[in-house]
Amino acid sequence: MQMKTGVEQSVYAMLLLTFLPEKGVLPGEFISQQLGASPSYFQKLLRKLVSADLLISVPGAKGGFRLKASPETIRVFDIYEAIEGKQSLYASSGVFEDLMGIQNQNICLLSDLMTEAEQSWQSTLKRETIDSIRREIYLNCPPDHLTKLQSLIEEKMIRN
Amino acid sequence: MQMKTGVEQSVYAMLLLTFLPEKGVLPGEFISQQLGASPSYFQKLLRKLVSADLLISVPGAKGGFRLKASPETIRVFDIYEAIEGKQSLYASSGVFEDLMGIQNQNICLLSDLMTEAEQSWQSTLKRETIDSIRREIYLNCPPDHLTKLQSLIEEKMIRN
DNA sequence: GTACTTTTACTCGGATACCGTCTGTCCGAGTAATTATGG
DNA sequence: CCATAATTACTCGGACAGACGGTATCCGAGTAAAAGTAC
Secondary structure, eight states: OOOOHHHHHHHHHHHHHTTSOTTEEBOHHHHHHHHTOOHHHHHHHHHHHHHTTSEEEEOSTTOEEEESSOGGGOBHHHHHHHHHOSOOSOOOOOHHHHHHTOOOTTOOTTHHHHHHHHHHHHHHHHHOBHHHHHHHHHHHSOHHHHHHHHHHHHHHOEEO | OOOOHHHHHHHHHHHHHTTSOTTEEBOHHHHHHHHTOOHHHHHHHHHHHHHTTSEEEEOSTTOEEEESSOGGGOBHHHHHHHHHOSOOSOOOOOHHHHHHTOOOTTOOTTHHHHHHHHHHHHHHHHHOBHHHHHHHHHHHSOHHHHHHHHHHHHHHOEEO
16 A cells, blocks of 8 residues: 555646746646656646646647646645545445444444544645645755756746 | 555454454454455465464464454554555655755655654554454444354354 | 374465556647748 | 748647556465374
């Protein structure tokens, strides 16, 4: 049981996009290059983020991706859910309930506990936003490195 | 990302074993039959539980499995960890930290949050024990069904 | 009846096959900006 | 110079190959009780 690496990559992609000026977009290929991921696969992740209403995509020449909402409103959980899907971590088979002769469908000996555990896992991911991680970056990233990245992005980005 | 079905099956196997009288054991095949699982695979799960010090195994004729400790001391988390392993749900690649020029190894923008989320998930599983689930069974299971199961177990079990 | 051997019924643990999921690649289609072309 | 066509550079989404992990099966080895055998 391990989280898809796509979740981490997606979070980082969203973080990269926070450095974009208003109305700018970044091509998917540039983003995947920066994260060291394979472009053709990364496009699929980006499209999932578009489907989840986290990104806006602009087709055509000078097209690319941009955040749909402001970083303060994008929770880490939203990205997690967009990539991992909405299915819960635990699915009861109901075998044991059958064995015990428990008729009531609402009673599942384990899933109540599992559901509660998953909710407290998720609530932690709902607390943090892309913006709060971005603030961590500003605290820990060397300023010259940040300006270098910023200029690289402005060079590669496309206004429209 | 989904929990192994082996975790659920293992929890139920442990629950079955709580119905065993002192010094009795149940063969692995009987347990797997009751849970509707394939015997050859289920043996592997049981052995994992033995390795994790949750079960005691008795080899030879009249051999089988029995709980090592009392149900009050066995947490759901112990079973989860025995089957799923100790690896955490999230493993940082460090790619983004490299991109940001963050040298300090201790700083990982995402893993702090992920670690915290996983801990609150685990703490829920640590709270509940096999015994507390067993009490739920007594509340929700028809009494006649319980006595039927109890007598089946005492018929199939082996004293030594 | 006792000592020894064989059979039986389990666990143990490694080798291996199957299958679903995640990762990764490829390609045709759609879209829009840019460039080329024809009058 | 303007309108139209072709090219270019992206996204879109489906099809598909490969890798990996979880599930499942099998088998030989170890172990201990029971049954059989010899004296």
